[in-house]
Amino acid sequence: MSTLLDQFVAEGAELLDDATTGLLELERHPDDTEMLNAVFRAAHTFKGSSGLFEHLELTRVVHAAEDVLDALRHGELVLDGSLVDDVMAALDLARVWLQAIETAGELPGDATSAAQACIARLRARLRDGDAASVTEPFTADAAERPEWALALAAATPAAAQAQAGGFDVQALSYNPPSDCFFRGEDPLALIGEIPGLLQVAIEPLAAWPPLAAFDEYACALRFEVLTTAPVAVLHDLLRYVQDEIEIVELPAQPIPVATTSVGAQMLLDAQRDALAAPCPPEDEVVRLRSVADTVLRALSADNREPNSVMADAAALLSNPDRDGLTRLLRVLAPEHPPEPSSAPEPSAGPLGDGGIPPAGAARPTSTATRTIKVEQHKLDHLLELVGELVVSKNALPFLARSAEQGLDTRALARSIKDQHVALNRLTEELQAVAMDMRMLPVSVVFERFPRLIRDTARKLGKQVRLETIGEDTAADKDMLEQLADPLVHLVRNSLDHGLEGPDERQAAGKPAEGTITLSAVQQPDGVVIELRDDGRGVDVAAVRRVAYAKGLISEQEAETLDDGATHELLFRAGFSTAETVSDLSGRGVGMDAVRAAVVGLGGSVSLDSEAGIGTTARLRLPLSMAVTKVMVVAAAGQQFGLPVDVVRETVRLPRSELQVIADQSVTVRHGNVVPIVDLALALGLTPTPPPDTGDDDVRLLVISAGGSDVALGVERFEEHLDVIVKPLEGVVAGLPGLAGSTLLGDGQVLLILDVAEVLHHADQTR
Amino acid sequence: MPIKLGKQTATFSGAIRIEEVDGLVAWLRETPKPTVNLRRCTHLHTAVLQSLLAAGATVSAQPEDRFLHSWVLPAIEANERPATPAAEPTPSTERASS
Numbered sequence: 001m002s003t004l005l006d007q008f009v010a011e012g013a014e015l016l017d018d019a020t021t022g023l024l025e026l027e028r029h030p031d032d033t034e035m036l037n038a039v040f041r042a043a044h045t046f047k048g049s050s051g052l053f054e055h056l057e058l059t060r061v062v063h064a065a066e067d068v069l070d071a072l073r074h075g076e077l078v079l080d081g082s083l084v085d086d087v088m089a090a091l092d093l094a095r096v097w098l099q100a101i102e103t104a105g106e107l108p109g110d111a112t113s114a115a116q117a118c119i120a121r122l123r124a125r126l127r128d129g130d131a132a133s134v135t136e137p138f139t140a141d142a143a144e145r146p147e148w149a150l151a152l153a154a155a156t157p158a159a160a161q162a163q164a165g166g167f168d169v170q171a172l173s174y175n176p177p178s179d180c181f182f183r184g185e186d187p188l189a190l191i192g193e194i195p196g197l198l199q200v201a202i203e204p205l206a207a208w209p210p211l212a213a214f215d216e217y218a219c220a221l222r223f224e225v226l227t228t229a230p231v232a233v234l235h236d237l238l239r240y241v242q243d244e245i246e247i248v249e250l251p252a253q254p255i256p257v258a259t260t261s262v263g264a265q266m267l268l269d270a271q272r273d274a275l276a277a278p279c280p281p282e283d284e285v286v287r288l289r290s291v292a293d294t295v296l297r298a299l300s301a302d303n304r305e306p307n308s309v310m311a312d313a314a315a316l317l318s319n320p321d322r323d324g325l326t327r328l329l330r331v332l333a334p335e336h337p338p339e340p341s342s343a344p345e346p347s348a349g350p351l352g353d354g355g356i357p358p359a360g361a362a363r364p365t366s367t368a369t370r371t372i373k374v375e376q377h378k379l380d381h382l383l384e385l386v387g388e389l390v391v392s393k394n395a396l397p398f399l400a401r402s403a404e405q406g407l408d409t410r411a412l413a414r415s416i417k418d419q420h421v422a423l424n425r426l427t428e429e430l431q432a433v434a435m436d437m438r439m440l441p442v443s444v445v446f447e448r449f450p451r452l453i454r455d456t457a458r459k460l461g462k463q464v465r466l467e468t469i470g471e472d473t474a475a476d477k478d479m480l481e482q483l484a485d486p487l488v489h490l491v492r493n494s495l496d497h498g499l500e501g502p503d504e505r506q507a508a509g510k511p512a513e514g515t516i517t518l519s520a521v522q523q524p525d526g527v528v529i530e531l532r533d534d535g536r537g538v539d540v541a542a543v544r545r546v547a548y549a550k551g552l553i554s555e556q557e558a559e560t561l562d563d564g565a566t567h568e569l570l571f572r573a574g575f576s577t578a579e580t581v582s583d584l585s586g587r588g589v590g591m592d593a594v595r596a597a598v599v600g601l602g603g604s605v606s607l608d609s610e611a612g613i614g615t616t617a618r619l620r621l622p623l624s625m626a627v628t629k630v631m632v633v634a635a636a637g638q639q640f641g642l643p644v645d646v647v648r649e650t651v652r653l654p655r656s657e658l659q660v661i662a663d664q665s666v667t668v669r670h671g672n673v674v675p676i677v678d679l680a681l682a683l684g685l686t687p688t689p690p691p692d693t694g695d696d697d698v699r700l701l702v703i704s705a706g707g708s709d710v711a712l713g714v715e716r717f718e719e720h721l722d723v724i725v726k727p728l729e730g731v732v733a734g735l736p737g738l739a740g741s742t743l744l745g746d747g748q749v750l751l752i753l754d755v756a757e758v759l760h761h762a763d764q765t766r
Numbered sequence: 767m768p769i770k771l772g773k774q775t776a777t778f779s780g781a782i783r784i785e786e787v788d789g790l791v792a793w794l795r796e797t798p799k800p801t802v803n804l805r806r807c808t809h810l811h812t813a814v815l816q817s818l819l820a821a822g823a824t825v826s827a828q829p830e831d832r833f834l835h836s837w838v839l840p841a842i843e844a845n846e847r848p849a850t851p852a853a854e855p856t857p858s859t860e861r862a863s864s
Contacts, residue, residue: 176812181784181812181813186784186811186812187812188809188810188811188812188815188838189809189811189812191837192809192833197833197836197837199837200836200837200838200841201841202819202837202838204816204819204820208819208820208822209820211795211820211821212795214791214817214820214821216787216788216813216816216817216820217787217813219812219813219816220816220820221812221815221816221819
């Protein structure tokens with residue numbers, strides 16, 4: 001792909017996003033002319049840049065949207081929900097195409113029809129708004145061919161002949177603006193390029209003024225043209241003057257062929273098929289001649305009046321031409337079932353739903369941000385650090401030389417340590433800069449929600465307002481990208497189950513309009529994202545009932561569970577099924593998926609709810625996924641890494657202090673009984689017997705898993721490390737209990753454990 | 767020179783571009799009954815054409831170029847008597863031409 005196109009794709013996506021965001025804003029504040037202008041400008045710029053490439057439909061769709069926006073600006077149209085729907089549908093279409101251009105290099109196959117449907121809707125708005133001021137840069141519907149086109153065709157005998165001869169005739173009206181010469185346009189030259197001209201009418205716009213007052217640089221002519229050139233060719237030729245032209249299709253009129261006898265018809269059909277069959281080029285002329293000959297005989301054998309068709313066939317016989325013959329046969333022997341060839345769609349289509357994907361579906365599924373904007377000073381800093389790194393590297397040969405020269409080992413060791421310190425500082429800084437560059441504001445995730453909420457709320461007949469707080473909070477790019485889906489899920493839940501309809505809200509004494517608040521707060525160890533709604537809250541009694549019915553909790557638990565623990569139930573895998581949803585007016589749809597996704601990012605999610613007041617989902621995320629702090633422990637003689645965040649405390653106890661309750665070793669921490677699980681056993685390994693040093697202490701890692709604490713028995717605590725966890729690949733991918741691996745400084749592989757999974761596994765095997 | 771300006775007749779040859787229109791209009795303004803020889807002309811810029819139309823110029827020699835002959839010449843000939851604009855009004859000529 002060319003750089004220019006790359007740039008267009010990146011910028012175009014931004015412009016479309018700007019326009020969409022602006023439109024949503026406008027819907028709430030229809031009087032905000034500045035916003036309207038901004039949206040218009042975004043569309044206008046997009047249209048302008050798209051014109052550089054050969055994707056006509058893209059330009060035209062956005063152009064149509066731009067026209068509607070322009071009409072809004074001039075007060076010719078009134079902004080309402082359905083208008084916003086239509087304009088956004090156009091923007092969505094453009095967005096989808098932009099992706100197609102990026103991935104496939106071209107528009108999808110259905111682009112033309114989708115464009116026509118979309119444009120027809122937008123144009124229909126303009127027509128409704130102010131019929132007189134509308135120019136038609138796009139093909140008009142057959143049902144409403146303007147009079148000028150019909151008059152022009154009627155005045156041109158050649159047009160009728162062409163139509164009768166199986167040609168589709170196009171009427172074109174071209175009104176160049178008066179300043180077109182200054183843009184380097186020469187309308188007459190453009191018309192000269194149109195193939196298949198049947199008529200060119202050149203008319204002055206007004207009576208010619210006296211020559212003294214005549215401005216030769218202001219175009220004072222308009223043109224009307226009849227041609228057999230296909231519409232696509234016309235659009236292509238006149239692509240730079242799309243605004244100034246109107247094309248009306250006057251389709252070919254099939255000649256009645258009823259008088260053709262059955263025998264002749266069969267002959268003609270056979271000729272048509274013969275012509276369509278592939279044939280080596282050297283035989284082409286011979287075959288054409290034979291086809292033309294047969295056609296002529298078939299016609300004369302039928303005793304038809306000598307007519308223009310026969311004359312055509314005779315002319316073709318002397319100078320066979322493939323296209324001409326094909327056309328002739330198309331008229332004489334139409335394909336079955338016979339149909340008036342390529343008549344334009346009736347006008348019912350474009351106004352319906354056909355062709356335009358529903359607004360929600362049109363959003364590209366992959367929203368990965370491929371380009372990232374980095375502030376200049378960060379790049380400069382990066383370059384500086386790289387410079388220092390190079391200097392630092394140059395010190396190494398110097399050290400090597402010192403070693404060769406037999407420098408005192410102690411002095412050598414000190415030099416090496418010095419270098420290490422310098423390198424250490426550099427790598428740490430480099431890491432920090434690199435991490436920093438990956439940081440994006442959470443607004444990249446939040447900005448999809450106004451649209452989502454608007455569309456969903458409209459569908460559900462609810463009134464919902466979205467408030468966002470702390471959009472500038474930065475978080476790791478990968479994390480934000482993966483956060484999008486869980487958040488969408490949560491927002492949908494809120495809209496679907498949390499927020500009540502306007503009537504119910506008013507009955508409950510709340511404002512008819514519900515509020516969803518998305519907030520992000522930076523915390524020292526990460527980011528907390530909250531989604532709050534002021535809906536009806538979770539019906540805890542119903543949740544308990546359903547959980548009991550599903551066998552997730554015992555009868556006793558059903559009676560004693562507090563609200564917090566009840567909310568936890570919603571995240572259980574077994575909880576969300578279709579029937580639950582219908583039973584339960586609250587939440588619980590796929591919340592386990594949300595939790596899995598967030599935990600996969602190294603975060604946690606919790607739910608808070610108060611009946612009648614609302615629900616808050618809280619997502620706690622680590623600062624960055626890229627670097628994880630792990631604690632290294634030994635079990636069964638091997639080293640394992642555990643993410644530090646899950647470790648609550650490390651304890652070393654004399655073995656004698658452990659207690660056994662019901663075959664389960666436990667210890668008491670902070671007044672709670674904590675079960676002990678031996679890590680080696682949990683992993684299915686054989687624990688190494690404790691060494692004979694008289695050290696009979698047990699070492700426990702207390703970790704919190706699923707709301708309760710568990711102590712993991714390990715053989716040794718080792719160091720803390722900052723590591724970059726690589727996912728497991730190949731045959732070991734998907735091994736349960738392992739989150740990934742990393743390389744240690746000495747080249748060993750350290751396996752990083754997924755503690756929750758390990759415990760879950762141990763639970764099942766026990 | 768694409769345009770040779772005579773006393774009564776301007777002779778066009780080749781493609782006449784917009785750069786010529788200045789000189790042509792000046793000549794048209796001071797020539798009472800201008801005629802043009804289009805025999806060798808291959809293209810007329812729209813600005814040149816409308817100047818000829820506005821001046822009501824007469825064609826003294828028809829163009830050999832097919833496009834000019836078929837479509838442009840009739841427009842000039844239909845206009846030879848000046849001040850008969852919109853002689854054949856098409857319905858709805860008053861569409862906006864912004």
